Each structure stands twice: as structure tokens, then as C-alpha cells.
Amino acid sequence: GQSLEQPSEVTAVEGAIVQINCTYQTSGFYGLSWYQQHDGGAPTFLSYNALDGLEETGRFSSFLSRSDSYGYLLLQELQMKDSASYFCAEGPGGGNKLTFGTGTQLKVEL
């Protein structure tokens, strides 16, 4: 089965850089996605890594190391609106299935 672990909470100040880690144990790994969810809202897609390395999308970057079963989401120039929960997700597998991690609540402070 799939298991993805993340820190439960991270706090950072506005303008700073923060890294949210995700370690996984899976039987058959396909790729790692990241989603953002604001309180009371729906998860929204941020990025996807199928291969090792860094993917950059504006202020957000995502990294994957298959050999280490590890990935992270990097948020730069933090803004108050970045306060949200961030989920890593593994998949899709042969059946187009995503399994989500436990989620990290990011609090951005002044």
C-alpha cells in the first residue's frame, strides 16, 4: 500500500522561504503531486514531479528524489495568503489513483 508522511505544522514569516517535506513508502511509485487547501476550501493542484529534480512554478518549486523516497515543496517570498494546508500525493497508478499524504498546515506570520 501507499503511505506518505508530512510534518503536521510549519510556521514561517512573511517574505521568508519555507520547505515542506514529504516522505513516502509505496509499492510501485509513479510520481508526486502537491495540492494546496485553504480552510473551508477544496484542494487545488500546485505541481507534479514524475522524474527526479526540481520543478519551478512561480514562487513555488517542487523537488523529487526517487532514490530517497522523498520530495518537498518550496515556497518563496511567503505571503499571508499562502497560509493553508499542503498535501503531497502519490500516483497516479495504473488505475489513475492518487493517494494523499497527511497534510501540513502552514502558518505565515507578520
Added chain:
Amino acid sequence: DAGVIQSPRHEVTEMGQEVTLRCKPISGHNSLFWYRQTMMRGLELLIYFNNNVPIDDSGMPEDRFSAKMPNASFSTLKIQPSEPRDSAVYFCASSPKATNEKLFFGSGTQLSVL
């Protein structure tokens, strides 16, 4: 496009009642997913469909839960009878055929079973 549309937005019901949640995926998307989110268990995949066919329902907790997708533009998740432990936010999501790592989620249904 209006995105994934779910209804109702909120549902409060009494234990033992039947609950039906509805979802309209984004037009042209071939895959549809039902997730449940709670503080204790996070985001759990209940069931998903490809081209209206259920592919994996191993996440459906009990026989009290059932899901259908009669056509490409509509799906339902039914709980009968409902129990207090079913209280959660239920999300429907859809994805295009070629880029399934990107799911588009609806706004969710906040279900409270008293």
C-alpha cells in the same frame, strides 16, 4: 467552464436517514473520484470511475455506501443508513484523460449526521 459542481453544499441529517450527494464533473473529463476528508483520517479515496465505469471501490467503508455514474456528466454517492461517524466533508474530483495527476476538486459537501 464552471468547474466541478457538487450539491448540496451542506447537509445535516439524523442517524438512520438516507443521504445522497451529487456531483457534476468538468465536461470532457473521463475520470471521477469521490474523496472523504476528516481531521483524523485526512483525504481518503472512496471510489473512482473511468469513462463512467467504477474501477476501484476498495475505499468504500461499508455496504452502507454506494456510488453510481449513470452518464459522463453526473455521479451520486449515497449513504443508507447514515451514522454519526459518516460526518465529514465529501469531495468529488474529476480529471482529464491525459493528465490524471491533476485533479479538479469540487467545493465539497459538509455532511453532519446527528
